[in-house]
Amino acid sequence: MVGLGQCCWDQVGLVEQWPHPDAKTELLASCEQAGGPVATALVTLARLGVRTAFFGAVGGDEAGRLIRWSLVAEGVDCRLLQVDPEGESQRAWVIADRTTGKRNIFWKRGARRPFHLTDETAELIAAAKVLLLDDLDFDAALAAARAAREAGVTTVLDGGSLRPRTAELLPLIDHLVVSEKFARQWTGRPEPPAALEPLAAFGGTVTVTAGAEGCWSLLAGEVIHQPAFGVDVIDTTGCGDVFHGGYVFGLLQAWPLPAVLAFASACAALKARGLGGQAAIAGLDETLRFLARETGDIRWTTLRITE
Amino acid sequence: MVGLGQCCWDQVGLVEQWPHPDAKTELLASCEQAGGPVATALVTLARLGVRTAFFGAVGGDEAGRLIRWSLVAEGVDCRLLQVDPEGESQRAWVIADRTTGKRNIFWKRGARRPFHLTDETAELIAAAKVLLLDDLDFDAALAAARAAREAGVTTVLDGGSLRPRTAELLPLIDHLVVSEKFARQWTGRPEPPAALEPLAAFGGTVTVTAGAEGCWSLLAGEVIHQPAFGVDVIDTTGCGDVFHGGYVFGLLQAWPLPAVLAFASACAALKARGLGGQAAIAGLDETLRFLARETGDIRWTTLRITE
Numbered sequence: 280m281v282g283l284g285q286c287c288w289d290q291v292g293l294v295e296q297w298p299h300p301d302a303k304t305e306l307l308a309s310c311e312q313a314g315g316p317v318a319t320a321l322v323t324l325a326r327l328g329v330r331t332a333f334f335g336a337v338g339g340d341e342a343g344r345l346i347r348w349s350l351v352a353e354g355v356d357c358r359l360l361q362v363d364p365e366g367e368s369q370r371a372w373v374i375a376d377r378t379t380g381k382r383n384i385f386w387k388r389g390a391r392r393p394f395h396l397t398d399e400t401a402e403l404i405a406a407a408k409v410l411l412l413d414d415l416d417f418d419a420a421l422a423a424a425r426a427a428r429e430a431g432v433t434t435v436l437d438g439g440s441l442r443p444r445t446a447e448l449l450p451l452i453d454h455l456v457v458s459e460k461f462a463r464q465w466t467g468r469p470e471p472p473a474a475l476e477p478l479a480a481f482g483g484t485v486t487v488t489a490g491a492e493g494c495w496s497l498l499a500g501e502v503i504h505q506p507a508f509g510v511d512v513i514d515t516t517g518c519g520d521v522f523h524g525g526y527v528f529g530l531l532q533a534w535p536l537p538a539v540l541a542f543a544s545a546c547a548a549l550k551a552r553g554l555g556g557q558a559a560i561a562g563l564d565e566t567l568r569f570l571a572r573e574t575g576d577i578r579w580t581t582l583r584i585t586e
Numbered sequence: 587m588v589g590l591g592q593c594c595w596d597q598v599g600l601v602e603q604w605p606h607p608d609a610k611t612e613l614l615a616s617c618e619q620a621g622g623p624v625a626t627a628l629v630t631l632a633r634l635g636v637r638t639a640f641f642g643a644v645g646g647d648e649a650g651r652l653i654r655w656s657l658v659a660e661g662v663d664c665r666l667l668q669v670d671p672e673g674e675s676q677r678a679w680v681i682a683d684r685t686t687g688k689r690n691i692f693w694k695r696g697a698r699r700p701f702h703l704t705d706e707t708a709e710l711i712a713a714a715k716v717l718l719l720d721d722l723d724f725d726a727a728l729a730a731a732r733a734a735r736e737a738g739v740t741t742v743l744d745g746g747s748l749r750p751r752t753a754e755l756l757p758l759i760d761h762l763v764v765s766e767k768f769a770r771q772w773t774g775r776p777e778p779p780a781a782l783e784p785l786a787a788f789g790g791t792v793t794v795t796a797g798a799e800g801c802w803s804l805l806a807g808e809v810i811h812q813p814a815f816g817v818d819v820i821d822t823t824g825c826g827d828v829f830h831g832g833y834v835f836g837l838l839q840a841w842p843l844p845a846v847l848a849f850a851s852a853c854a855a856l857k858a859r860g861l862g863g864q865a866a867i868a869g870l871d872e873t874l875r876f877l878a879r880e881t882g883d884i885r886w887t888t889l890r891i892t893e
Contacts, residue, residue: 305694
């Protein structure tokens with residue numbers, strides 16, 4: 280599968296408790312790792328054993344080198360990553376609150392030439408089974424979604440927050456997997472289940488993720504809810520991104536939607552055990568064992584994974 | 587003068603408004619620069635034209651190199667900076683809120699051998715006019731304060747927050763210049779003016795700084811208040827540290843306390859015009875012109891500075 284979108288260099292710090300403004304807070308722990316929604320989803324898929332290629336752009340700076348090395352080390356194909364030698368990579372500082380499990384992300388887009396679709400990337404998209412994308416570099420996302428649609432490739436859009444031109448992209452999307460915030464911004468309805476129907480008007484499958492409250496989706500007109508699995512939460516940074524990776528994995532297996540959602544939720548929960556968006560992402564065996572234990576359904580561990 | 591204490595590598599980001607927890611916030615601007623209370627006070631003094639030497643410790647990492655280069659570029663003597671080749675330097679991430687002018691600092695002590703007093707540092711302390719110190723590396727601070735006291739060198743303690751052994755240090759201190767938070771922790775009195783008398787029991791001159799509310803001090807048993815000067819605030823990171831630099835400058839001039847406080851407040855106010863703890867620190871001419879304009883007292887610009 281291929282992913283097109285954001286990649287980022289994250290510096291993540293853990294605090295005992297979220298401070299009131301104007302404070303000085305000593306970090307309990309900190310780490311640096313690659314991040315960004317699509318890049319993190321691809322790392323998830325790579326750890327699950329899926330062959331992945333990433334399309335995105337970085338600057339010629341240290342952060343860009345670190346992002347690239349880190350993704351390559353995970354086995355993500357980065358040969359078509361675009362490097363703007365004079366540009367600056369996207370970066371983020373994340374403060375994770377040990378008490379609530381919530382995190383605040385402060386990010387900087389970085390000044391770099393946006394990713395542009397080349398013949399080579401379009402060919403790889405056409406040869407893939409699934410394209411996961413976000414819409415930060417909108418023109419590239421639109422071109423990629425068109426290439427995917429022409430070739431009959433399944434498209435999954437990760438919607439974190441509503442952007443000005445998102446609506447133009449929707450007719451090209453098969454699976455819309457969005458945050459609670461996106462759902463609220465798009466529909467004006469604060470409750471994820473109530474947002475499903477207006478969201479589903481775009482024509483594909485729609486899922487709304489809401490952190491510890493789990494996720495909701497529509498199946499044949501019925502609302503289905505997948506609760507979040509309980510783990511000892513250290514940091515929820517990247518859990519939504521990892522969910523997208525697990526979701527795509529489920530699509531590649533052609534599992535029914537409830538199984539896709541359960542699997543994606545398990546991936547996200549396991550990630551929350553570690554500091555940073557990627558460190559604690561689990562492999563396939565661990566995820567399936569976790570699912571069997573949590574759901575009491577032994578069939579998870581006896582699954583034959585075809586890809 | 588010499589300073590002994592913290593130095594840090596700061597990454598500073600500006601946000602429109604402090605977010606609620608669990609948000610993703612795009613930075614309006616960001617920068618990296620050296621920071622840390624004593625290091626920033628010394629940069630202030632160096633820009634004011636004072637010869638300064640810094641005693642502290644860094645790791646052999648990139649942050650340590652950046653801290654050293656940055657201080658050396660400001661003209662601060664770093665020949666006795668101690669580098670722990672295997673160690674990690676102190677770092678901080680600062681989020682500055684453009685709407686309120688407040689900032690949140692998340693910092694990481696870094697794992698490095700603490701600074702230890704050598705014969706060479708003790709000699710330089712004995713030859714100085716003023717020693718500014720904090721008490722993060724407590725043993726070094728105590729030894730330095732003793733060396734200063736024996737040699738009759740004026741000592742200034744920057745108290746940011748109360749630490750377990752601060753009380754042991756106080757008999758060796760001539761000027762205690764502390765944050766509102768320190769004053770509250772020490773005395774249990776939330777209002778800075780009410781904290782002055784109990785704080786003054788240690789025997790020297792005491793000043794409590796309280797950001798936009800200005801600072802308070804005791805002069806011959808009377809409370810004096812210096813309001814903060816008004817500027818277009820971008821970021822208040824480091825304003826307290828810069829205040830300490832200005833305060834030491836006033837001591838070196840042997841100015842009366844009210845002039846010391848006015849000058850230090852002007853230094854702090856001018857700093858707030860820029861993002862980061864050090865970028866906007868003003869030189870002497872600019873500070874004196876600002877003071878003359880703000881106070882209406884032309885004598886500030888006609889001062890003959892002796893050091």
